[in-house]
Every structure is written in C-alpha cells, then in structure tokens.
Amino acid sequence: MKNEQRNILVAAAMVATALCASLATVASATGDTSGATVTITLPPDARSFGPGPGQSIAQANCTICHAADYVYMQPPLTADQWRAEVTKMQKVYGAPIDASAVDALVQYLVGQNGKQ
C-alpha cells in the first residue's frame, strides 16, 4: 500500500471514530441509552353522539367530516339555531344531508344540546 493510500485510510478511520463519539454523546444527552419503557397519555377518544331518536341519522350525516364533539362544544342552541347550523353545513361546507333528514336532525340536536 502506498503511503498516500494509507494516509487516506487513517483519515477515514479518524472521521469514523469522531462520528461514533458524537453519536454516543447525542444518545446519552437524550437519555436514550437504557431502553426503558416510556409511557405517554393520549387525549381521550372523541365523544360520540348520545342515544336518542335520530342518533343514527346524526351519526350518518354529521361524522363524515368531523367528530360529534362539535355538537357538544357549542353552547346550548335553540331549534332555529340548530337548523341554521345544519343549513350552514350543507350550504357552506357542502354536507350531503338529505332535505328529508333535516327535521329529525334538528330535533335530535336540540335533545342533545339545546335550549328553548
């Protein structure tokens, strides 16, 4: 082996050693050397629609795009306000809600989170 080739090999070995040392430093800095089990707590599953007449209609028409949570996150709404909400879903967001389902939906929504 020529001297030049040997020098390149030595240089490569030095780079590799330096890289290993710095990786070891990263591993110990993140505390990732023990293999210990880490436990994390995920947020609870989204709330689903409560029981009552119309539950399956709401399930079928409202959860295509978002969780039922949206209904329960609102302040209690009147029937007119829920109707406006359903109309908004149709007109603004393009929800494919059949006109014949709207009355049942409004009644159900008032029952779930409504006021007079």
Ligand code: HEC
């Ligand atoms: C085509 C998709 C789609 C469908 C189907 C849909 N929504 Fe929505 N909904 C949206 C979007 C988009 C938003 C706004 C999301 C945001 O602002 O983060 C929204 C927001 C809401 C909100 C929050 C208040 C508001 O006006 O932004 C409520 C309440 C709601 N939806 C109820 C319903 C109900 C009840 C149904 C079934 C009758 C329904 N949605 C069906 C798309 C939809």
